[in-house]
Amino acid sequence: MTMTDGSRTVDGPPSSGIRVAFNNPLSTYYIIAGSTLLLLVIGVVMVTSASSIESFKVFGSAYTLAQRQGMFAVIGIFVMFLAARTAIQFWRGLAWILLLGSLALLVAVLVIGVEVRGQQNWIELFGPFRLQPSEFAKLGIIVWGADLLTRKDLRIHTWSHLLVPLLPVSFLMVVLVLLEGDFGNAFMIAVITAGILFAAGAPLRLFAVLGAVGLVAIYLLSLAAPYRMARVMSWMDPAADRLGAGWQLTQGQYALGTGGLWGVGLGASREKWGALPEAHTDFIFPVIGEELGLIGTFIVLVLFGVLSFGIFRLTRKTKDPFVRLASAGVGCWIVVQAILNIGSVLGLLPISGVPLPLVSYGGSSLLPTLAAIGMLLAFARQEPGARIALRRKSTTQTNRRR
């Protein structure tokens, strides 16, 4: 409704609804905001369902975790729309602060962090709340990296300027996150860095080298930690250790199979009754599949597709390299993390222990993600056509009010 209203005021009478909506300079904003909010709603609803058993067991109330996630979502939406109102320069100005802040927190967590399930990557905040610096670090490397390469301008046409200091800083960050034991986020930071370089147009042979180095690193890390090796092995043959390392994967697929086409109904998951570990965090996707069926999982896939398309539009329309690089970074973050999460659930990728963006439980993951999307919305609002459209819209609204 709002979209068509807006289009009329900009382009005059519509020729075709969809085309007009598509060409609307504000549609990038709506695509990103809409798909984000829908994923967020699905997330809160599914966390409410999937966390109820665990929550009751731990807190005595089935809704404690759901209430927290609801609160994170409300704060996150507020942060997102606040970020959407900022100027691009605001983010560029924040680049070094975000980077140094992220690095400081990553060092701090090694000193004062608490260990949860073998990963020392949480800093205790007030009450039940904890901060996971590695999630914020992703936002830090994106904003700083995009700003860095933009400021290099023509100089990025040399290898040394293209790779230094981006790669060393990124490497430092990856090492710090690995020291916490958070393999998933270390991998994500590496992928985001590669994504920014890719978007900047770095030669493909660079990625061949980086990919080879990455594979060797993953192999060595797997040798160092037996649980990682077990994850890889069980990914290759889940049936081999169905009750051990393959348990979670098997239960996840049981959930998907039980859901079938239409699902067993919202709230009616069987697997969440203790069989499926991490049902409300890393393995929420199978619960969606069980309760809402193939329809539900398809909707989630489509929403991630729509979100990535919105971000893609953003990179195409902008002439500002910072916007392009930062958008590509955020896009890599959300899309690759979603692919890692869903792919591991589907048994197509090894389990890396990353949450499903916007959907899984957890404020530390949700808030930086929504802040990053808020930044993208700010970019979308500042597309040349959008700026005019927004101005016209506000005047028509004020005229109407009169």
Next chain:
Amino acid sequence: MTQTRAPVRAKPLRDSRGYRRPVSRDFLTLGDPRKRGIALMVITFLVLGGFAVRLVELQAVKGQALAGEALDQRLRTVTLPALRGSIMDAKGEILAATVESRDLTADQTMIVDPRSAADELAPILGVDPRVLALKLTGNRRFVVIEKGLTPETWRRIEALRIPGLVGASSSRRIYPADDLAANVVGFVGAEGAGLEGIEFAFDEQLAGIEGKSTYERGPGGNAIPTAEKTRVEATAGVDITLTIDRDIQYIAQQVLAEKVKSSRSDSGTVVVMDPRTGHILALATEPTFNPNEVSKAPADQRGNRALRDVYEPGSTSKVMTLAAVINEGASNINATFKVPGRLERGGKFFRDHDAPGAEVLTLTGIMAKSSNIGAIMASERIGGRVLLGYLKKFGIGEKTGLNFPGEGSGSVPSYPEWSPTTFPTIAFGQGLSLNSVQAASIFATIANDGVRIEPSLVGSVTKPDGTAVPLPAPKTTRVVSPGTAAQIRLMLEAVVGEGGTAPKAGIRGYRVGGKTGTAQMFDPLNGGYGKGVVASFIGMAPIDDPQLVVAVALVNPKKGRYGGRLAGPVFKRVMTYALQARQIPPTGTKPPNLPLVVNSKP
């Protein structure tokens, strides 16, 4: 900006901040961001598309199979126990019942102070607190402390509010009458299945049909409320009302126990029957056991000797012999026999144990004085083959139909196997075997005017909803004519009269008849007859309208030997009580005083 900048190669250029672009040797050609963006978008859509295909595989194609495996993992089936039916005596007194009970278990990890918990708990359970404290100490999550507590005991334990103690719902079989009719009722094993007696014979019907509850549960054991559940309720077992009369059973057991003890017999049985129906009113065996404490009695004492143990009947068998002779018209009550002091048959000499020499006995005299030679001579009038036919009709060698565990059917050698001494031996009751109930049934046939009614122990079977389960009608067989039966009864009356072998069995005011038996016990170890005897007395009253048959047998008494003197008084006391309990009046007629001996030569 990059788009416009990338293709530029030859022209020297300065960027916005005044840096010179790199010289051509170092110049790095960067990829087209537009193409890079499209590449990322395409890769993303390809991956998401691949995921969609995989989702179709997992949720649609393999969905059913995966769902099935998942269901197998969650599905639990719990059997719902069926309440076992009760066993009652003929008047409805409970002899066996299943009651609610609690099994006390402990989670040792939850018990904070085992010693003080044990001090509180021990007096209620009646156990040593130190032993109990050991059971409560440790890290085991599940320890059985005591099974089969009454609900009252559990309530007292619950009131102590000791965390870690759990009273699991269970059930317990109780036998309120303890050893009363224990060998009839039987008992159940630890798993609740009948192992002896009626509990065994009617196990399936008493047990009922187990129900089944199927539900899905998580690994924690919680039932998943949103999943499907099925529940088939259990059907309780039937109630069985026995033909046993608790009061007569009690007296029979008492009197028998005293006599077994005073005569130092190995064992003994008393069977009380209503001859008109075949109903067994009492079935006492000694030694017996308490079904509430089965393990305290040796296995040998838990069965039913009156059905299990077979013995050679001895003289009580003469009833069959003489009935056959009279029924065949070969002799009658007053016929006389010249009975010699000894008789040679098949190369062996037979004697009467207290006969002075040759004498002339009536057929009644042969019965009353229990003359073996007389019985042989009378039986020879009809021949062995005919006698064998009568024995079979009386039920020898055939199970009673009570379906008890280990029931003995008794036996009589088939005609082709007979040796020259078999026929004379069988005529006076050796060389064939039967159990106490079969022996009682022979007399009940005579009491019932010659019609044999298969003995029964079960009066009625009632379903939980109160409807009766129809029982098969007992098999009835005419064995001898009413006239034959009447003559035999008069002869039996003479046994307890003057000159008979059992004057001590008579009951004042009633006309009573019966037959003594002192049978040698076959010793299977030595393959011959040993010193031991089975002393028995089987009788009926009132003799001209018999309503009760009482059969007494004492196995291997060491003090006393003769059936008349040992078993006769037991018969008398049990019969006297039973007549009163059943309110059977005397018939008021007079005995005919039949002659036993015609003339005797000293």
